[in-house]
Amino acid sequence: MQTAVSRAKNFAEITQLSIPSEKAFLSSRTSLGLEDCKPCGADPPVPAPLPGQVDSYDVTVDEELGEIHLIRIEKRKYWLHDDWYLKYITLKTPHGDYIEFPCYRWITGEGEIVLRDGRAKLARDDQIHILKQHRRKELETRQKQYRWLEWNPGFPLSIDARCHKDLPRDIQFDSEKGVDFVLNYSKAMENLFINRFMHMFQSSWHDFADFEKIFVKISNTISERVMNHWQEDLMFGYQFLNGCNPVLIQRCTQLPAKLPVTTEMVECSLERQLSLEQEVQEGNIFVVDYELLDGIDANKTDPCTHQFLAAPICLLYKNLANKIVPIAIQLNQIPGEENPIFLPSDAKYDWLLAKIWVRSSDFHIHQTITHLLRTHLVSEVFGIAMYRQLPAVHPIFKLLVAHVRFTIAINTKAREQLICEYGLFDKANATGGGGHVQLVQRAMKDVTYASLCFPEAIKARGMDSAQDIPYYFYRDDGLLVWEAILTFTAEVVGIYYESDQVVEEDQELQDFVRDVYVYGMRGRKASGFPKSIRSREKLSEYLTVVIFTASAQHAAVNFGQYDWCSWIPNAPPTMRAPPPTAKGVVTIEQIVDTLPDRGRSCWHLGAVWALSQFQENELFLGMYPEEHFIEKPVKEAMARFRKSLEAIVSVIAERNKNKKLPYYYLSPDRIPNSVAV
Numbered sequence: 001m002q003t004a005v006s007r008a009k010n011f012a013e014i015t016q017l018s019i020p021s022e023k024a025f026l027s028s029r030t031s032l033g034l035e036d037c038k039p040c041g042a043d044p045p046v047p048a049p050l051p052g053q054v055d056s057y058d059v060t061v062d063e064e065l066g067e068i069h070l071i072r073i074e075k076r077k078y079w080l081h082d083d084w085y086l087k088y089i090t091l092k093t094p095h096g097d098y099i100e101f102p103c104y105r106w107i108t109g110e111g112e113i114v115l116r117d118g119r120a121k122l123a124r125d126d127q128i129h130i131l132k133q134h135r136r137k138e139l140e141t142r143q144k145q146y147r148w149l150e151w152n153p154g155f156p157l158s159i160d161a162r163c164h165k166d167l168p169r170d171i172q173f174d175s176e177k178g179v180d181f182v183l184n185y186s187k188a189m190e191n192l193f194i195n196r197f198m199h200m201f202q203s204s205w206h207d208f209a210d211f212e213k214i215f216v217k218i219s220n221t222i223s224e225r226v227m228n229h230w231q232e233d234l235m236f237g238y239q240f241l242n243g244c245n246p247v248l249i250q251r252c253t254q255l256p257a258k259l260p261v262t263t264e265m266v267e268c269s270l271e272r273q274l275s276l277e278q279e280v281q282e283g284n285i286f287v288v289d290y291e292l293l294d295g296i297d298a299n300k301t302d303p304c305t306h307q308f309l310a311a312p313i314c315l316l317y318k319n320l321a322n323k324i325v326p327i328a329i330q331l332n333q334i335p336g337e338e339n340p341i342f343l344p345s346d347a348k349y350d351w352l353l354a355k356i357w358v359r360s361s362d363f364h365i366h367q368t369i370t371h372l373l374r375t376h377l378v379s380e381v382f383g384i385a386m387y388r389q390l391p392a393v394h395p396i397f398k399l400l401v402a403h404v405r406f407t408i409a410i411n412t413k414a415r416e417q418l419i420c421e422y423g424l425f426d427k428a429n430a431t432g433g434g435g436h437v438q439l440v441q442r443a444m445k446d447v448t449y450a451s452l453c454f455p456e457a458i459k460a461r462g463m464d465s466a467q468d469i470p471y472y473f474y475r476d477d478g479l480l481v482w483e484a485i486l487t488f489t490a491e492v493v494g495i496y497y498e499s500d501q502v503v504e505e506d507q508e509l510q511d512f513v514r515d516v517y518v519y520g521m522r523g524r525k526a527s528g529f530p531k532s533i534r535s536r537e538k539l540s541e542y543l544t545v546v547i548f549t550a551s552a553q554h555a556a557v558n559f560g561q562y563d564w565c566s567w568i569p570n571a572p573p574t575m576r577a578p579p580p581t582a583k584g585v586v587t588i589e590q591i592v593d594t595l596p597d598r599g600r601s602c603w604h605l606g607a608v609w610a611l612s613q614f615q616e617n618e619l620f621l622g623m624y625p626e627e628h629f630i631e632k633p634v635k636e637a638m639a640r641f642r643k644s645l646e647a648i649v650s651v652i653a654e655r656n657k658n659k660k661l662p663y664y665y666l667s668p669d670r671i672p673n674s675v676a677v
Contacts (some may be wrong), residue, residue, distance in 0.1 A: 064094065069130060071115045075107045083108045083169065088627070089115065100630045106169040114138075118630035120395035120496060122506055138391045139508075146387045148519045151415055154441035156377045157519040159384055159408050163416045171387075171408050179410055181417040181424055184610040204593050211568050211601070222563035222661060230570040233344060236355050237316055237324035238471075240288060242663050244560035245366035246474035249316065249324070251462030252285040259287075259313045260335050261328045268345050269327040271320045279317065283468060286316040286324060290361040292369065292442055294333045299426060299433040299574065305597070307430040310579045312358045322470050329354040331579040338581040349586040356591065357579055360572040363565065364431045366557065368439045372419070374447060375554040377440075379404065379675045380411045381520030382546045389512040395496040396509060398628035399489070399543065402619065403550045406676035428596065428603035430574035447521070449528040452545045454482045454553070473655075474556060477666035480648045481552045481621075482544065484668075488641040489547065490540040495633050500535040509533065513542070551621050555671040562612035566605055572596055573604045611677060621645060621671040645669075 071089055075082075089101040100118040107113055114134060126132050145168045149160035161167045164179070173179050205211055212227070229235040240249040255261065255276070263276040270279060279285050294311035315328040329342045331354060342354035383404030390397035419425050419436060426432035431439060450456045458464050458475050466476060497503050504510075510532050521527040533539050565571035577594040580586055596604065619625065622642040629635065645668035656662035664670055 068099065069116070069128065070134060071101050073103075073107060073113045073115065075109075075111045077109045086113065088118075091117075100627070102626070102628050102630070104626045104628070108169050116393050118628065119393075120398050120629060120631065120634075121393050122395070122496060122502070123508055124502070124505065135391045135393065139389065143388050146384050148384065152437050152441070154444055154522075155437075156373075156381050156444070156447075156522070157384075158377070158380055158415070159412060161412050164409060164413050167409060167412055171383075171406070173406055173409050179406075179413045181413065181610075186606070203598050205595065205598060205601070207588065207592055208569060210592075216566070222560075223566045225661060226564060226570050227567040230567055231352060231355075233325040233355075234323055236326055236359075238661070239359075239362075239564060240286075240316065241324060241469070241472045242474055242661070243564045244557055244665075245362055245370050246472075246556070247370055247457070248288045248362070248365065249286050249461065249463065250288075251283055252280055252287040252315070253462070255280060255285075256287065256289070256313060258333055258335060259315065259328070259330050259341070261315060261330075261341055265341065265343055266315075266317075266327045269317055269325070269343075283462075284318045286318070288314045288316070288358075288362075290314075290358075290365060291333060292439060293361055293364060296431065296435045296438050296442075297433070298435060299430050301422070301426045301433040305576060307574045307576060308578045309364070309430050309435070309575075310357050310361055312354075312361050314358050318469070324469075324471075326355065326358075329358055331357050340581075340583055342583070346583055347586070349588055349591060350580070350583050353580060353586050353591050353594070356569060356572060356595070357575065359570055360430070360575055363571045363573060364429070364435075364439070367429070368431060368436045369443045370557050371554075372414075372436075373440050373443055374452075375549060375557065376407070376411050376414070376675050378447065378452070378520065379407045379546075379550040379554070381516055382550070383407050385512050385515035385520065389515055390508055392628075394508055395492065395629075395634075396512070396543070399492055400546060401628060402624055402626065402673050403547050405619070405674040406615070407550065407674050410676055424603075424607070428573045428600040428607070444522070444524075445526070447527065449530065449545070452549055452553075453541065454478050454548055473663035474666065477648070477652055477663065478552060478556065480651065481645075481666055481668060481671070482548055484641065484644040484648060485547050485552075486540060486544045487644065488637060489543040490536075491637040491640070492634060493536050493540050493543070495631070495637070497536050497539070503536055503539050504532075504534045509539070550674050551671050552666055554675045556665045558677065559612050559614075559670065560665050561608040565608045568596060568601045568604065571608075574600055613677065614672065615676050618676075619673045621668045621673055623673060 068091060071091075073086060073089075075084060084107045086103040086105060086107060088103055091099040091101065093099065101115040102118045103113060103115055105113060116131070116134065121131075123132075123135065126135060147160035148157040151158045159167065164172060205213075216223075226235065240246065261276065263270070266276060270276065272279065272282070272284070274282065276285070290311045290313070292311070293309055296309055296311075298309045299307040310331045311333050313330045313333070314326055316324050317327045318324055325344075327344065330339060331342070332339045335341075342351055344351055346354075382400070386397060386400050386404060390400075392398070417423055421434075423432075425436060429436070450460065455464075458479070463469060463472060463475060466472070469475075493503075497506070513533050514531055517523065517527070517529045517531050521529045530538070530542070533542055572595050574596050575594050576597065577590070595601075622638070622645045624638055629638075649667050649669050652664060652667045656664060
């Protein structure tokens with residue numbers, strides 16, 4: 001006697017399994033509470049559960065079926081909303097053994113799913129024709145469902161879907177309301193009690209204190225500390241290391257010719273009695289250059305409000321306390337009389353406005369490049385390539401599927417509502433109205449494989465020495481998480497690939513890697529993305545890039561947005577006057593009139609609040625509730641992975657004790673598995 005047990009959610013799973021006498025297939029025909037064929041004396045039908053319920057059913061077969069290779073689940077459509085989400089089927093053999101058939105997919109309409117048991121298999125492991133055929137047909141079907149599309153010229157290719165509901169059901173959010181940006185931003189503004197300011201959309205605030213009217217004070221938060229200290233040079237410099245865009249600062253090895261700053265100009269900021277050139281040689285000078293913004297069109301969607309962009313260059317200094325502080329700011333790329341270099345020794349409001357311009361430029365690069373392009377869009381490329389080229393039985397599919405969860409869906413929704421023409425992004429951002437598209441097109445040249453390898457990216461910016469730069473927590477925590485992921489992926493690779501030759505001969509894997517190169521990186525040789533992978537070591541690194549980008553890197557640059565950007569003067573999403581062209585003329589009134597108006601401030605606040613929230617039922621790094629793997633060695637590797645992540649959580653918690661500015665964005669218990677918000 002053989003028994004099959006199934007589990008699922010949302011409406012019904014499997015009401016009954018009737019199993020015809022076939023040795024190759026374990027086949028079932030199911031409907032909502034109705035059994036179509038009962039040749040094996042199965043139990044009478046049971047009523048279907050209500051929507052949202054989870055249930056399981058036992059079906060007993062009285063005859064010996066032989067070796068089971070595949071299970072087929074068929075569904076008839078009876079009602080309008082009768083989609084089924086099937087988790088798995090467990091088969092108990094007459095000998096008392098259990099065979100798991102993971103599914104974790106929706107069965108929709110007049111649907112059918114054919115399942116293999118949960119043992120991961122490379123193509124070389126399948127010798128039986130019916131299994132080879134199943135593998136091939138699955139990919140043929142997926143390649144019709146997951147098609148590449150160029151959303152804008154020069155972008156990484158994305159999914160071919162106009163809106164969320166056009167996506168394959170398996171990658172949609174359970175509830176589209178959860179990712180409705182219009183709804184979420186409106187709810188955020190309602191929760192923050194700032195709706196009352198929206199009727200004053202284009203009116204200015206009166207002074208800095210006036211911004212407190214829309215600021216939510218939560219005791220002991222980073223955002224409140226930012227509000228109290230945002231004008232200080234130490235707070236300004238700290239954000240380049242541990243704010244929500246900690247990826248731009250680099251050690252200056254030679255003063256830029258386009259920034260003609262001299263020792264005499266910054267002498268009062270240098271603490272070591274060295275010249276500026278000597279400080280450069282000693283490794284104490286750092287630079288952040290916003291050249292990407294040069295010439296980008298500012299938002300013109302609102303004829304009543306002029307909006308402006310700048311492309312600053314900011315020079316920073318490591319003082320005797322090893323803290324990073326700004327020492328010179330030029331607001332545009334070409335030096336000249338009308339593009340002065342602003343200094344800490346200048347008049348208070350001259351220097352303050354120069355720093356505000358840098359913070360505004362940093363916000364634009366963060367949102368469009370660091371966040372959108374280098375986590376969201378890149379992770380979508382990995383996800384589409386995975387679905388197109390790796391069957392569900394492939395070990396790399398099983399490893400990566402949790403790390404692309406909802407990514408394609410959130411990006412599709414963003415293209416539908418947020419970054420589209422006349423979308424929400426246009427409402428409050430100076431790069432709206434097309435500037436953000438230009439930025440992505442420009443920045444694609446900098447998206448390289450090496451820049452996604454965390455240790456290499458840190459080293460390339462000269463920021464790798466913990467002794468020289470001791471307060472760079474983004475680097476320190478990121479390296480710990482990177483190493484934990486790399487160790488885990490290497491273990492999984494070692495289980496399924498006995499040699500480099502097996503890696504090289506895995507055509508499905510090579511097709512996955514090639515898809516990423518051709519469609520994601522648009523075949524750019526300069527991207528450094530591999531066209532193929534020929535060793536276990538390189539495969540482990542590649543998989544670490546995929547997982548780290550989708551989990552840790554996204555967490556580091558996303559979930560601090562409310563902390564660092566909710567105090568509007570610290571991260572203005574737009575500026576309503578051009579950069580100053582002379583010194584000694586800036587007043588506080590001029591600064592307030594340059595900062596965002598009331599309405600745009602409210603939209604911005606609602607956005608950074610909504611973007612900083614975790615999804616409901618968020619799955620964090622190391623959590624794999626969907627058991628795609630059934631093999632004991634992999635489960636043991638997962639357990640070791642979780643243990644190493646727990647150790648990192650403890651290290652970070654200990655370091656953060658009593659810190660006025662704790663850094664926790666890369667604590668694994670705060671890192672979601674995938675880009676889903």
